[in-house]
Amino acid sequence: MYPVIAPRIKIDQQRCTTPFACKRCLQICPTAVFSVHETKMVRMEETDKHEPGNYRLVVVYRDKCSACNRCVDACPEGALTVEMPTGGQL
Amino acid sequence: MTATRERQRVVLPKDYTFDLAEEMVDRIKNEFYPHDTVAELAPKVAGKAPAEARRIAEEHFRDYGRRWMDRSLELGNQYRDRAYETLLAAAAKTGEMAFPFIPERFIEIAYLSTQPIYSLPITENTKNAFGYKMVFCDTIENLREQCGDALADQLPCREGCLAAAERAFTANGFDVEVTQDASIIDGDFCQFSVRRKGA
Amino acid sequence: MCRMCDSLGGGGTWYLNPKNYSNRMYKLREPGKGPTTQLGNSANAGASENAGSAFARAVEAKANGELETFNGIIAEMNKRALMRPGAQVVPLHEVMDVLDMGMPVAAMMCICRKGTRACEECSLSEYSCMGLGTGMLKWERWPERYRGGVEFLSTKQAKEWVEYWDTKGMMHMLMQEGGDFVGGLCNCDYPDCGPIRQRIDYGLYAQLVKGEYVCFVDWDKCNGCGDCLGRCHYNALKFEATMEKAHIDQFECFGCGLCETACPRDAISYLDRKKIPGLAKVW
Numbered sequence: 001m002y003p004v005i006a007p008r009i010k011i012d013q014q015r016c017t018t019p020f021a022c023k024r025c026l027q028i029c030p031t032a033v034f035s036v037h038e039t040k041m042v043r044m045e046e047t048d049k050h051e052p053g054n055y056r057l058v059v060v061y062r063d064k065c066s067a068c069n070r071c072v073d074a075c076p077e078g079a080l081t082v083e084m085p086t087g088g089q090l
Numbered sequence: 091m092t093a094t095r096e097r098q099r100v101v102l103p104k105d106y107t108f109d110l111a112e113e114m115v116d117r118i119k120n121e122f123y124p125h126d127t128v129a130e131l132a133p134k135v136a137g138k139a140p141a142e143a144r145r146i147a148e149e150h151f152r153d154y155g156r157r158w159m160d161r162s163l164e165l166g167n168q169y170r171d172r173a174y175e176t177l178l179a180a181a182a183k184t185g186e187m188a189f190p191f192i193p194e195r196f197i198e199i200a201y202l203s204t205q206p207i208y209s210l211p212i213t214e215n216t217k218n219a220f221g222y223k224m225v226f227c228d229t230i231e232n233l234r235e236q237c238g239d240a241l242a243d244q245l246p247c248r249e250g251c252l253a254a255a256e257r258a259f260t261a262n263g264f265d266v267e268v269t270q271d272a273s274i275i276d277g278d279f280c281q282f283s284v285r286r287k288g289a
Numbered sequence: 290m291c292r293m294c295d296s297l298g299g300g301g302t303w304y305l306n307p308k309n310y311s312n313r314m315y316k317l318r319e320p321g322k323g324p325t326t327q328l329g330n331s332a333n334a335g336a337s338e339n340a341g342s343a344f345a346r347a348v349e350a351k352a353n354g355e356l357e358t359f360n361g362i363i364a365e366m367n368k369r370a371l372m373r374p375g376a377q378v379v380p381l382h383e384v385m386d387v388l389d390m391g392m393p394v395a396a397m398m399c400i401c402r403k404g405t406r407a408c409e410e411c412s413l414s415e416y417s418c419m420g421l422g423t424g425m426l427k428w429e430r431w432p433e434r435y436r437g438g439v440e441f442l443s444t445k446q447a448k449e450w451v452e453y454w455d456t457k458g459m460m461h462m463l464m465q466e467g468g469d470f471v472g473g474l475c476n477c478d479y480p481d482c483g484p485i486r487q488r489i490d491y492g493l494y495a496q497l498v499k500g501e502y503v504c505f506v507d508w509d510k511c512n513g514c515g516d517c518l519g520r521c522h523y524n525a526l527k528f529e530a531t532m533e534k535a536h537i538d539q540f541e542c543f544g545c546g547l548c549e550t551a552c553p554r555d556a557i558s559y560l561d562r563k564k565i566p567g568l569a570k571v572w
Contacts, residue, residue, distance in 0.1 A: 003354035023407035032480040035404040038433055044102040046432045060345075060405075063352040064490070097411065100432040108427045110315050173314060173426040180393065180426070180441035187393060187441070191314070191423065198315050209316040215423070216307045217391030217444070 007067035007082050009033070009059045015079035017052035025057070025071035025080060031064040034071070110199060111169035118165060118203035122158045127151075128232040135237055140244075147237070147246035155253030162200040162254075163261050189286060190220035193258040197222065200254055204228070213281060218289035220259075221271070224251070225279040245275050255282055297469060302501055304379060304463050309471050310392045312422045347491065363492050370495035373467040376475070376484045378500035380546030380559060384451050384461045384474065394447045394474075395425040395439040402481040403436065411437030417454055419447070419474040451476065458520050460485075460545035462497065479522045489523060499572050500544030502559035506535050510556035517548035517557065539568060 019026070019036045026034050036055050038047045047054050059065075065082065072080045131150045135143040166174075174195060181187040194215055201210045206226050213221035229250070233242040252268050259266040265287040272281035297303035343366050350358035379387070388394065398410035399418040410416050420428070420439065428435045442450060451461065454476035462484065464473035479485050484497035504525075513533035517526060525541035526548050528534075535548070535556070549557040563569050 001356060003356050005354045006352035020407050026405065026407040032405050036407050037404060041431060041433045043430055044104055044106060044432065046100040046436055048099055061348060061486075061490070063348055065352075100436075100438070102429055102432065106429060108430055109318065115317065172429060176426045176429070177314075177393075180395075184441055184443040184446070186391065186443045191393065191426075194423075195314055198313060202315060202317050207317075208319055209313050212311045212313050214307045214311050215392065216310065217389065219307070221311075 004063075005085055006063045007065045007084050009062060009065055009071075010081045010083075011057050011059065012077075012079040012081075013056070015077040016057050016075070017077075018050055018055065019057035020055035021049040022076065024074040024076065028070050028074045030068060030070065031061070031066065033059055033061045033065045035060040106172040108171055108173045110171060110202065114165045114169035114199070115203045118158075118162055118200065121161060122154070122200075122204050124204060124228040125232050127154050128229065128236045132236045135241060140240060143237075143241050144244045144246055147233075147241060147244070148249045151247045151250035152253045155250035156257050158200055158204070158250070159196065159254040159257035159261070162196050162203070163258070166196050166199045186217075188262065189217070189264055190215050190259075190284065193262050193264065193284075194220060196258045196262075197255060200258070214283070218286040219283065221281060221283040223272075223279045223281045224274070227274060227280065230274055243275055245273055245280075248273070248280065251280065251282055255284055259284055302383075304377065304471060305383070305386055307390050309465075309469060310387075310390055310422060312424060312470060314423045314426065344487070344491075344493075351491075367492070367494055370467070370493070373495065374498045375466055375496045376462045376464045377498040378543045378545045379461050379463050380500060380502060380544060381451065381455050381461060381550050382546070383501075385448055387463070387471075387474065388444055388447045388451070391444055392422050393420075393425045393441060394444075395420045395428070395441045396447075396450060397428075397435050397439040398437045399475065399477075399481070400434070401475075401477070401483040404483075405481045408481075409437055413440050413450065414453075416440065417459060417476040419450075419476075421472055421474060422470070424472065455547065455550050458547060460522055460543075460547050477522075485522055494572070497543075499542075499562070500546075501562055502544035502546070503539050503542050503562050503565065503568055504537050504544060504546060504548055505539075505558050505560050506537055507556050507558065508532070508534050510554050511535050511552075512554065512556075514553065516553055517551045520547040520551050521545075522547075539565075540571060 026036055034057060036057050039054055039056050040047060049055060067082050067084060069082055072082055131147055134150065135146050138146060177187065177191055177195070181192065198210050201207065201224065205224065205228055211223040211225065213223055229247045230242060233247060248270055252270065256266065256268045266284050267287055269283050270280065271283050272279060274280045297309055298306055303309060343362055347359050347362040350362065396413055396416040397418050397420055398416055399408070402408045425439060428439050459476035459478050462475050462477060463471050464475060465471050475482070477485055479489070487493040488497040511534045513535070515528060517535050518528055523541050523543045525538045525543070527536045529536040537548070544559065544562065546559065549559065
């Protein structure tokens, strides 16, 4: 393994509110860097995926991001930005 | 890949309970408290020769074990819980799960109701075999206190456990052989195994 | 794997020991304790991925090019988890032996794929995960954990279901999640499976321990048809073009046997890892 600096992925959580219902970035990412987690787990009921804030999109495998930008294009809310860090020369 | 699925969101009744009913546990406890059954036995064995005392005690516990399990079966079917309902539905659907899980439920009810434990350690519950351990047993403690070590060391109370375990399975239509694999007199716990006959 | 064989296996393969699948149905509430209002960490596959976790710090270090930091965190995580493996690879024929024990088996959605691909599986042909043991009788307490429901299966149905996933190219693993109780049987692939990914991308060895076997190609029987190719999730299986034969790297092989179940000529067999001196400690 040699050191490589990975892109930075920013998720605007104000815009990305129902990621488990939307799923576009999660299903389009070639390297599967995202994960979606429920923010609440209630006894005897499923979490409502349409209620804003019940699920949260996170970047779990950032080192796998190639900055192909497919997720950015797929996001209907414009919630994602992917940038190469500046000065990322090793 | 799974698309977004629009279906009714699962919301279950809030009154579902997956635990054993406390009222049932109390009722069995009151009727089959180890202290009380040993207190009934004590005068029957007082002053008897060791072999005779043992015979009387074993008979006493056999009878206790059967009645204890019969009551657990009766009340266990009266006080249902959602885990039991799910088990019955799954057993009906698969045609397989009744052994050992339905009898297991009643064995757990019997021990949890009367012994100082919060859960019963299960050593095996597979297709043809079931086993469990009793580590903290009030019966043997009471037997020592009320009837003395000589009788207690014979472990006549094993007959109660053997009879109860067998009853739990035969009452549910299973032909089984019940054995004791470990004794609390020789070690730290009693262990019983139930094996399906012909399997 | 000493602890696994000695204390859990009773001398044999630990996951074939019925004791490791045994569980009570009920627990009385201890005085002063209310009902569970939260799921334990072990039931929440996402927990290890949460921000601030050691794993999240490791990935961040790797993504920032700080390999020394990354290696340090991974080494520490491996040390802690060494005696408490998360899962082990099991070949199809032994999955069948496990299913013969007959504990409640219930097919359900894959919790890893729910996270990584936001999949919502809700039928038997979609469920690729299986819960084992009496705990499954209480799945309704947490419908979100078992989103899409569960389906209890007979031994025969369960075997057909695992064969279906094997045919589709999913490998099998038994989940113990650090404990002494086998609670799940997963059919998995890369990249949506958490354990596979944590092991092969980040070197978290204990998250997914290799199987008891290593696959071996008999070149007298292999005719180079290539039916096995593409089924290996571990980069162990290649096509040796000059020899026109399948090639398995014994050190990369996890012993999942997906190549073996795909071979129409019985050219692939299982070697006992423990009996091969150079591989006996490669888990």
